[in-house]
Amino acid sequence: xxxxxxxxxxxxAPFKNLQKWGKMNITIKLVGTFRIGRFFExxxxxxxxxxxxEVVDELRIPDPLLGIVLINDIxxxxxxxxxxxxxxxxLPLIDGG
Amino acid sequence: xxxxxxxxxxxxxxxxxxxxxxxLKSGEIQMEDVxxxxxxxxxxxxxxxxQILAERSINKAYCDENPLIVNTGLLTGSSAMTGMRxxxxxxxxxxxxxxxxxxxxxxxxxxxxxxxLKWTGLDELIFENRxxxxxxxxxxxxxxxxxxxxxxxxxxxxxxxxxxIMALQNEYGNAHFAAIGQAGEQWENVYIGAVALSTDNQxxxxxxxxxxxxxxxxxxxxxxxxxxxxxxxxSDKIKPLSPEVRKVNINVVKGGGSARLQPINRGGGGGTWxxxxxxxxxxxVPVNNFRPQGNGLPEKxxxxxxxxxxxIKSEACYRCGITCHNNVYEKKEDGRAGEFLAKFDYxxxxxxxxxxxxxxxxxxxxxIHLTDNFGMDSISLGVTISYVLSYNERHPEHPLxxxxxxxxxxxxxxxxxxxxxxxxxxxxxxxxxxxxSTGETSYAYHVKGLELPAYQPETNPGYAWAIAGGHMSMxxxxxxxxxxxxxxDSWVQGITQTKLQIVGFDMIGLCKFFDITKGICTQMVVDCxxxxxxxxxxxxxxAASVRRAFLRGLALELRQGYQKEEYSxxxxxxxxxxxxxxxxxxxxxxxIAELQKRVWEVFEPELEGLLP
Numbered sequence: 215x216x217x218x219x220x221x222x223x224x225x226x227a228p229f230k231n232l233q234k235w236g237k238m239n240i241t242i243k244l245v246g247t248f249r250i251g252r253f254f255e256x257x258x259x260x261x262x263x264x265x266x267x268e269v270v271d272e273l274r275i276p277d278p279l280l281g282i283v284l285i286n287d288i289x290x291x292x293x294x295x296x297x298x299x300x301x302x303x304x305l306p307l308i309d310g311g
Numbered sequence: 312x313x314x315x316x317x318x319x320x321x322x323x324x325x326x327x328x329x330x331x332x333x334x335l336k337s338g339e340i341q342m343e344d345v346x347x348x349x350x351x352x353x354x355x356x357x358x359x360x361x362q363i364l365a366e367r368s369i370n371k372a373y374c375d376e377n378p379l380i381v382n383t384g385l386l387t388g389s390s391a392m393t394g395m396r397x398x399x400x401x402x403x404x405x406x407x408x409x410x411x412x413x414x415x416x417x418x419x420x421x422x423x424x425x426x427x428l429k430w431t432g433l434d435e436l437i438f439e440n441r442x443x444x445x446x447x448x449x450x451x452x453x454x455x456x457x458x459x460x461x462x463x464x465x466x467x468x469x470x471x472x473x474x475x476i477m478a479l480q481n482e483y484g485n486a487h488f489a490a491i492g493q494a495g496e497q498w499e500n501v502y503i504g505a506v507a508l509s510t511d512n513q514x515x516x517x518x519x520x521x522x523x524x525x526x527x528x529x530x531x532x533x534x535x536x537x538x539x540x541x542x543x544x545x546s547d548k549i550k551p552l553s554p555e556v557r558k559v560n561i562n563v564v565k566g567g568g569s570a571r572l573q574p575i576n577r578g579g580g581g582g583t584w585x586x587x588x589x590x591x592x593x594x595x596v597p598v599n600n601f602r603p604q605g606n607g608l609p610e611k612x613x614x615x616x617x618x619x620x621x622x623i624k625s626e627a628c629y630r631c632g633i634t635c636h637n638n639v640y641e642k643k644e645d646g647r648a649g650e651f652l653a654k655f656d657y658x659x660x661x662x663x664x665x666x667x668x669x670x671x672x673x674x675x676x677x678x679i680h681l682t683d684n685f686g687m688d689s690i691s692l693g694v695t696i697s698y699v700l701s702y703n704e705r706h707p708e709h710p711l712x713x714x715x716x717x718x719x720x721x722x723x724x725x726x727x728x729x730x731x732x733x734x735x736x737x738x739x740x741x742x743x744x745x746x747x748s749t750g751e752t753s754y755a756y757h758v759k760g761l762e763l764p765a766y767q768p769e770t771n772p773g774y775a776w777a778i779a780g781g782h783m784s785m786x787x788x789x790x791x792x793x794x795x796x797x798x799x800d801s802w803v804q805g806i807t808q809t810k811l812q813i814v815g816f817d818m819i820g821l822c823k824f825f826d827i828t829k830g831i832c833t834q835m836v837v838d839c840x841x842x843x844x845x846x847x848x849x850x851x852x853x854a855a856s857v858r859r860a861f862l863r864g865l866a867l868e869l870r871q872g873y874q875k876e877e878y879s880x881x882x883x884x885x886x887x888x889x890x891x892x893x894x895x896x897x898x899x900x901x902x903i904a905e906l907q908k909r910v911w912e913v914f915e916p917e918l919e920g921l922l923p
Contacts, residue, residue, distance in 0.1 A: 246588030247575055249615075278570035279580050281589065282793055287893060289795025307571040308586040308789060309827050 236262035238298035240269070245305040248275055260296065267292040269302060281307030312353075312385070312434055313344060317845050320852040323347040328355070328434040331459045333448065335536055336375070336440035340459050345435075350848070350856035351818065351863075355384040355434065357417035357779070358818035358860040360400035363437070364415045365867055365922045372404040372413040372528075373498070373535045381428070381436040381489075381541065384820020388429035390550050391839040392560040393631055393822035397425035397489065397508060399529035402871075404502035405691060405741045406527055406761045410872030414759065415864065416527030417779055419817050421628050422508030427487040427543035432457040442537035447479070451486075452545040464539040469493060471684040472507035473519035475540050480514055486544035487514075489524075492686020495534035497733030502740050503691040504530030507683070511629045518651040519680070520638065522628070525688035526780040527761065549630070555842040559835045563825055564632035572635040572824050574625035582625070582635045583657040584614050586765075593792060593893045595767045597666040599717045600694075600701035601756050601881075603767065605891030611670040612660060621672060622648045623655075633824050639676055652676035653683070661765035662693025667700055668717025678727060685731030690780075694762035695742040696726055698755050711749070712737060753882035759873060764788075768880040769889060769898050772906055773806050775878040776914075778814070778864035783823065786813035797895040802906055807913040814864075815857035831857065859921065866918045878907060 243255045252273060260269070266283050270292060282305035283290045296302060316325035324346040332341045351358030360380040369377050379401045386394040396419050403416035428436075431452045436459070438448075445464040450457060467475045467490075475490035488509040495504030505525040513520045524530075533539075552560070563569055573579025587609060590596045596609035603609075610616060614623065614637070622642040627634040637656070641649030653676040663682065664675035682689045700717045703710035712735060715722035730738040737745050742762055746755030756763045758774045764781045766788040768774055773787025782788040787810045790796045796805070815831035816823045826833060832854040840846040884898045896902075 245592050246585050247581055250575065276570065276578060278566070279578075281571070282795075284592075303592065305589045305592055306580045306585055308589045308793060309571060309583065309824075 238262055238264070238296065240264075240296050241301040242269065242273075243301065243303040244273075245303065247279070247306055248273075248304055262298075263295060265293055265295050266290065266302065269296070270304065273304070275304060279306050281305055312844070314844055314846065317847050319347070319353040319846055320350045320848055320856070323349050323353055326353050328352070328359075329432055329457065330435040330437065331433055331450075331457065332437045332439060333459060333461065334439045335442040335446070335461070335538070338461060342457070342459075349859070350852060351860045353385060354815075354818040354856060355382055355387075355820065356396070356398045356419070356818040357400055357814070357864070358856065359435070360398065360417060361415055361860065361863055361867060364400060364402065365863065369402040370412060372402045372532060375440045377402045377413075377532070379438040379529070379532050379536055379538070381438075383425050383429045383434060384818055386839060386843070387820030388426035388548065389820070389839065389843045390552050390556050390560075391821065391825075391843065392563045393421075393628070393633065393825045394820050395421045395423065395425050395628055395631070396817070396820045396822060397422070397428065397524065398817065399506055399524045399533070401529060401532045403761075404498070404528040404531045404535075406759060407743070408760070408868070408872035409874065409877055412871040414871050414873070415867045416529070417817060418506070418524035418526045418529045420506065420508045420522045420524035421822055422510045422522035423487040423629050424489045424508040424541070424543055425820070426549075427545050428541075430545040430548040431543055433459070436541075438536055438538060441535065445537050445539050447540040447542060448538060449483075449542045449544065451543075467539045468496065471519075472521055472686040473513070473684055476507065476509045476513065476521070477517065479540055479542055480509075483542050483544050485546065486542050488540060488542055490540040490686070491530040491533050492684060492731070494685045494687045494731040494739075495530035496539070497731070497739070498531040498534035500733040500736035500739045501687070501730065502528045502531050503688045503695075504528055504532075504534055505686050505688045506530045506533060507686055512626060519684060520626070520636075520651070520654065521683060523683065523688075526690065526783075528688070528691075530686050550843065553842040555838045559838055560632065562835060566826075569633045569635075569824050569826075572633050574634050576625070577634070581614060582637045584637050584655050584660065586657040587613055587661070590766075590792065594891045595770055595792060595894060597661055597765050597767060599668050600666060600697035600754060601763070601767060601883075603889060603891050608670055609665050612664055612672065612675065617655075617672040621652070621676075622646070624648065628822075631822075635824060639672070653679040655679070658765045659689035659693070662690055662697070666693060666765065667697050667723055669720060669723070670718070671720070674720045678724065681724070681727050681731075685727070687731055690764055691741055691762040692727065692730065692738070694756050695738045695745060696723060698742045698745060699726065699738065701754055702749060702751065705751075753886055756881050758880065759868070759877055763881075766792075767892060768884050769892050769896070770894060772802065772880060772898055772903060773810060774880060775907075776806050776811075776865070776910060778861060778868060779817070784814050784817070784864075786810035786827075791894055791897060797897050799902070799905060799909065802897070803909045803913070806906075806910050811861045812854065812857050814861050815853065818857065818860060862914065862917050863921045865914060866921045869918070870922060875907065875911065879903060
């Protein structure tokens with residue numbers, strides 16, 4: 215089983231109605247610390263109408279760490295609905311230095 | 312500070328701060344309690360020091376009339392987390408207008424010196440004139456109040472920042488220290504000297520884990536005045552945590568504000584170093600003098616790659632739960648920590664590695680370590696060196712200095728050493744002067760004479776209105792990259808309203824990581840002021856005070872001869888647009904011209920009457 219952030223098992227529970235709704239393939243790219251215990255890049259299947267927030271929650275990325283959301287290289291919000299074939303990139307916050 | 316009111320915004324003169332003025336020429340020392348003029352004076356830091364600087368007409372940084380002001384903020388030394396800041400202010404040797412006049416600058420640093428200084432009973436120390444012989448200042452707590460003395464410092468001459476501090480520690484217990492390195496001593500040829508501030512970790516471990524007030528050459532001004540170090544000796548006077556401040560501190564540690572800076576093993580983002588990974592996703596990590604190449608070279612400095620060879624420990628400033636320091640150690644065969652190499656923060660790391668063509672973490676660590684020990688601003692040094700390397704790449708037939716080009720570690724190391732020792736004024740006086748002497752100014756990455764930090768100018772036209780450090784005095788560096796804003800209205804709003812508020816941290820004594828996204832105009836700060844000092848201040852009053860202080864800084868720049876066309880970016884940005892940066896282009900000449908027009912339309916009417 216895929217094991218996610220903090221080594222906790224991830225389930226597909228939020229998407230159990232996948233068959234009922236249409237499916238779509240989303241390429242997910244993770245950057246920086248988000249890769250730890252997860253992946254660099256993968257393609258996953260989601261029900262039509264899935265928004266970024268649901269993917270973020272599924273991946274157990276903590277809200278305070280999520281800095282940037284890109285859909286097909288364009289900045290987006292977490293409430294944005296994904297479309298089949300989208301490339302979703304999730305990046306941590308940057309600040310200072 | 313003495314408080315005879317609980318309403319400092321309405322009755323600032325009922326708050327007094329303790330000031331010591333030291334005449335380095337005569338040795339005369341004067342102590343006084345000074346009534347505050349406004350809320351900026353009460354908050355402290357540059358909010359106060361810039362009002363003092365504004366009262367003086369200064370034509371060159373190295374003159375008797377240019378003071379060095381050392382002060383703290385209202386919450387320095389309080390029980391509020393991160394309240395450890397010390398500020399050094401004066402007319403800068405490095406930052407100057409094209410007219411040739413020095414700009415007022417401040418530089419801030421953590422470490423324990425600021426709290427100790429505050430606990431001696433002193434809020435501000437002003438050094439006037441210049442000492443004929445090297446001295447250090449001893450500030451100590453006595454039953455009769457703070458006492459300041461000047462002591463001979465010949466034994467400290469030629470020592471590094473760390474060695475000066477360790478030497479003084481042998482003489483003074485229960486003290487903390489601020490010191491310049493060899494670079495500051497060579498003030499005539501090095502305008503980028505930094506001031507090192509001691510930490511508990513440093514004094515206990517003997518390792519050079521120092522904090523710096525780096526920007527603007529305040530260490531060089533200190534060197535000009537012949538002050539090699541400051542010693543603050545006092546008992547610790549931290550108040551017991553009140554329930555209100557405890558709640559704030561928990562929020563600082565566990566709330567959203569600092570999460571990205573916490574160690575990875577605590578579920579945090581791993582500190583400022585993490586910016587490498589994020590910016591690389593846009594090919595916006597500075598490479599070879601701010602020319603990202605659209606390749607994977609910057610990834611060699613990703614933490615995940617450095618960790619394969621080196622041990623990284625997350626450590627913190629005293630009493631701070633943010634633990635943002637990433638200290639890099641040699642890794643022994645058994646996996647334990649070996650020799651301490653350097654602290655990796657995004658700016659020094661990038662500007663002394665990827666941006667000068669160095670892609671080896673060990674070499675980068677040695678350059679950072681050397682720069683820290685000599686006491687130089689790693690930003691100004693790194694950017695001026697990258698200019699030299701870029702020039703030499705363009706002119707292989709007649710290169711500058713030792714002919715170093717990108718990635719030539721040994722030659723770059725030689726440049727760092729010789730600059731610090733005062734033998735390379737070409738680098739020590741910064742990229743503005745050097746590029747003007749070569750006649751090739753377009754790829755000198757400074758704005759208004761101060762070198763840019765490690766955020767590509769293509770991502771931040773707000774640099775033009777930063778009044779001190781490029782990213783730390785104008786918080787627009789994430790407006791395009793992080794927030795995705797590329798429209799004119801968002802940039803005008805950001806520069807003229809929301810993002811200038813970042814300078815509030817450099818008044819009140821808190822580190823920006825207290826809550827960098829929201830600034831100091833928050834209920835958290837209001838609660839701390841009420842609990843610590845029984846002061847009733849609203850978030851609106853704080854915001855207005857921070858804005859006045861920022862605008863005063865802007866007015867002071869104009870008074871020092873800056874023309875509006877100097878509020879711009881290095882010309883290479885639009886002369887050779889970089890196709891590798893995967894972000895919308897917001898630095899075309901047309902965009903910049905419109906931005907300048909609209910920003911000044913907001914700022915200009917408000918500048919009236921801010922200066923004496």
